[in-house]
Amino acid sequence: MTDLTPAGAAALDAVDPLAGFREAFVHDDADPDLIYLDGNSLGRLPMASVALAEDVLRRQWGQRLIRSWNDGWFEVPRLIGDRIAELVGAKPGELVLADATSVVLYKAAVAALKVRPGRTRILTDDLNFPSDVQVLRAAAQAAGPDHEVVILESDGLHGPVDGLSEALGADRGADVALVSLSHVAYGPGWCWDLATTTRAAHEAGALMLWDLCHSVGVVPTDLGAADVDLAVGCTYKYLNGGPGSPAFLYVNADRTDLQNPVRGWYGSDDPMGFGFDAGPAAGASRFLTGTPPILSTVLVEPGVDLILEAGIDRLRAKSVALTERFVALVDLHLAPLGFGVQSPRDPARRGSHVSLRHDAAQAVSQALVNEARVITDSRPPDLIRFGFAPLYIGFADVDEAVRRTAEVVESGGIDRWRGVQPVVP
């Protein structure tokens, strides 16, 4: 039996092999009680990033100036890409940092549609990011008036596994060019079976494009073993790369037919030749376009290093233990207060955040943030998301977050926060 008392949490923290990583991040000494459960939206600041930023700013930009492009800046999108590649089962050269996630998703989707000229449908689901759906529609529009995005309907909790099978079935799948899904859904935290789903897309003759934003750094992923065609993801959630840090794009090395629709100098095979007719660079680099934002790009590395050092399997094991404990405590203490777990009960089908349903979700989240020192966020219409980044969240944090959530409801503290709008990417 799991010990759901604070003593039980303390016992788990005492033997947590990753406990020491908490100290690798900056904390606010003036606010020691803060529990940060929004690492699924913006990861914490690694200590190493502070020193690195100082060096990039004062020495690399301030003193070395333009010479820093020669000193190493030019290769940064590829070098950090290769580090993230290690994490997601990609080969060197298959993954680069570039642009915002929505921009690389556009490039990837347009490229995929181009190599399936006879097929007009893109499949996604209603658990996907609205931005992804908007981008997929833009890609469909770019491909031609006959193209369309089909949004498969879920139950709001689990991905539409059967609906996808059906849509890829013998009679209907022949028209599908691309399947694009979020590996872990930003709302309920549903986690698709990446290998099985990719295989189903391929069996229908479609390409598979994954959005790894909510899974990279916390759910083990082997893009190579699953033969995924394309994947994108952001680096500012569990990878702790900083606000709006660049996205990554993975392009399977075997898919040499895929071409960047937004070609620019940074993705050419002769970026310093200044010719008009340079060809595409090799590997995923051919999908680069313009000059990368160096400060925001360079700072991706310390967070990725920490994830690699901790090890994705240990991170996943702790993540599952944290979310399992949270679900059990919610059932015990918060269900009587009107909260319901709106994430899959099966940890194998769940990412590292758990969503709770509540009639006053937004007010609860705002009260937690502003009064109870528990940073969570809310998503329409009625979800509060609790994100458990295993690098810096402990078991005692889980217990304490549940206790404070009960408190803000029982004390009536949520009432003054009704109608206050959050803004959270």
Next chain:
Amino acid sequence: MTDLTPAGAAALDAVDPLAGFREAFVHDDADPDLIYLDGNSLGRLPMASVALAEDVLRRQWGQRLIRSWNDGWFEVPRLIGDRIAELVGAKPGELVLADATSVVLYKAAVAALKVRPGRTRILTDDLNFPSDVQVLRAAAQAAGPDHEVVILESDGLHGPVDGLSEALGADRGADVALVSLSHVAYGPGWCWDLATTTRAAHEAGALMLWDLCHSVGVVPTDLGAADVDLAVGCTYKYLNGGPGSPAFLYVNADRTDLQNPVRGWYGSDDPMGFGFDAGPAAGASRFLTGTPPILSTVLVEPGVDLILEAGIDRLRAKSVALTERFVALVDLHLAPLGFGVQSPRDPARRGSHVSLRHDAAQAVSQALVNEARVITDSRPPDLIRFGFAPLYIGFADVDEAVRRTAEVVESGGIDRWRGVQPVVP
């Protein structure tokens, strides 16, 4: 008569109203002799950016964490955009920071082609950035197989003014959808007459899309008065925004027909509604796509503030005086050593850098950088660029750069640098 002796330079520096701005930038105390003439490629680090970066990193990200999106991050691309708008004659809401220059150029070009469905030609010239030409070709390809980019031929020094007139003439102009040019050419520094050229494009029924990378912050520009349709530019050259800092995109408020082809959540009218069917945001914001790289974006402001404080007319006057002096000194001291001025002689048709032609241009530039402490860069096949950012370059710097250039050639110091490849965006 201009006094071309060092005493003449000192006299000009003594009365320079902008001289004090040099101290607003970080300099390397360990390398006091460095003369930085590559501000046209990467501007210097403003002192204010150091303190700002510290705050963004440690407090805004490190302590405020996700709450900083509410505290102000969300509006940064628009707020800084409005500051740059002041500089280029745009109205509030017409200009936003986003993406890399090549990416926003793609969005702008695709949007323009969409509103000229019957026309199949994009005009540009061979002085434009190779990346721009590649992007325009990508936009043409996206528009359909009948679309093409016509690259007008220059003499390598002056923009093809007559060639453009001819291509826009009554018999041929009816097929032109878009004219896209660099306001100031990265190579020779040729500066197009923005208003006249825009008018010519409009008279032919085409849209006008300017790349202001090499002119913003140093050449007065009134996009509104010229009724320019679209413009892009980078913020890391004369605006001193930092390496690879985001581009800006200007969309004329009257051109409500132009739509972002790469739609994503950040450009929607309901970014926090999490719906699939949100419409486009108002103004240039509708061309935003994904989450911006906050560190690289926020740091654009201090440099823009300095430019606005100095005043674009004073900056232009000093820039012209600096380049005029440089040209005169080159004629006097460097012409006998095999250098030729490869920039327009008319300062009205020249930006703030001057290019010199030399048989061993790349080796000269490398020797200047590595031995003579004069940072310049080279561009194929035989150009050395000397950039004079009027905010932090003085008249004595001009004289000294010429003296050291003569020295590296006369001493034979360039020989060991033949064949060394530079990498400079």
